[in-house]
Amino acid sequence: DTAVSQTPKYLVTQMGNDKSIKCEQNLGHDTMYWYKQDSKKFLKIMFSYNNKELIINETVPNRFSPKSPDKAHLNLHINSLELGDSAVYFCASSPRGVAATQYFGPGTRLLVL
Amino acid sequence: GENVEQHPSTLSVQEGDSAVIKCTYSDSASNYFPWYKQELGKGPQLIIDIRSNVGEKKDQRIAVTLNKTAKHFSLHITETQPEDSAVYFCAASRSFQKLVFGTGTRLLVSP
Numbered sequence: 001d002t003a004v005s006q007t008p009k010y011l012v013t014q015m016g017n018d019k020s021i022k023c024e025q026n027l028g029h030d031t032m033y034w035y036k037q038d039s040k041k042f043l044k045i046m047f048s049y050n051n052k053e054l055i056i057n058e059t060v061p062n063r064f065s066p067k068s069p070d071k072a073h074l075n076l077h078i079n080s081l082e083l084g085d086s087a088v089y090f091c092a093s094s095p096r097g098v099a100a101t102q103y104f105g106p107g108t109r110l111l112v113l
Numbered sequence: 114g115e116n117v118e119q120h121p122s123t124l125s126v127q128e129g130d131s132a133v134i135k136c137t138y139s140d141s142a143s144n145y146f147p148w149y150k151q152e153l154g155k156g157p158q159l160i161i162d163i164r165s166n167v168g169e170k171k172d173q174r175i176a177v178t179l180n181k182t183a184k185h186f187s188l189h190i191t192e193t194q195p196e197d198s199a200v201y202f203c204a205a206s207r208s209f210q211k212l213v214f215g216t217g218t219r220l221l222v223s224p
Contacts (some may be wrong), residue, residue: 004156041200043157043214056211090156095137101147104156 003027004105006091012111013081021076022110023091030053032074033092033102035067049074081112081113116142119215121206126193127223136203139187143205145177146179146186147212151200160201161188180200 007091013019033056034046047066048056050070054066063079074091088107094100116139126132138146144165149157163170163177163186170177174193179186186205190197203215 041151041217043202043217045211059213091209092156097195101159101162104149104158106156107154 003010004091004093004103006089006105006108008108009106010109010111012113015029015081015083017081018079019110020078020112021089021091021110023074023076023105025091025103025105026074027093027095027103029093029095030071031094031096031100032068032071033094034074034076035090035092035104036089037107039087040097044097047074047076061109065075078110087111105110115143115205115207115210117203117213117215119203119218121218122216123219123221125180125221125223128193128195130193130222132190132197132220132222134188134201134203134220135185136187136205136215137183138205138207138213139184140207141181141184142207144208145175145206145212147191147204148175148177148188149204149214151204151217152204153199157202190220193220195222195224198222 003023007022031050033048046060052068065077068074090107091105092102094102119136147162150160151157156189174191176189200217206212
């Protein structure tokens with residue numbers, strides 16, 4: 001059983017398109033996150049939701065919009081994709097709010113052409 | 114805000130040697146320090162963590178030490194094996210705040 005899953009695993013798209021990445025966790029955690037990992041492997045948090053409520057919103061262009069339909073799912077929608085959005089996006093979850101152990105998904109590799 | 118520096122960026126060792134990765138943090142209120150291992154094509158996985166009320170923690174071949182006064186913490190891997198080859202990340206946070214990650218260390222263990 002996959003604890004934190006993401007779809008799709010790979011995403012290749014043209015500049016200007018809109019795309020979504022889905023994340024689901026079956027760990028019963030209350031808190032979920034989106035991270036961006038750039039080509040130099042630097043991991044930076046983008047958003048965090050606790051029980052469907054946005055609690056962390058880093059300095060991210062408003063073309064990125066997270067949506068949490070329930071506490072097991074956190075999706076990421078990206079409008080008007082740019083070349084600089086190419087990266088690996090990781091979803092993660094944790095059991096009791098921020099700063100608890102975080103469990104990461106396998107990542108979605110986004111390439112914008 | 115918190116800033117975490119990690120060294121070295123690359124570390125090459127021979128199988129059986131020890132490896133040490135060091136991190137420093139800036140926020141004296143940080144109290145949680147996890148270490149993650151990221152294998153090629155996979156997401157980061159927690160390998161060990163330490164909280165500020167403890168100075169050292171061990172789990173088989175890996176150990177983490179924390180010096181709160183100096184604001185640094187280290188990962189020690191003994192008897193390294195080729196399967197230890199990966200990118201390792203340290204991170205720090207204070208209660209109910211976000212995790213801030215270091216820049217990663219690429220560890221290569223040669224047979």
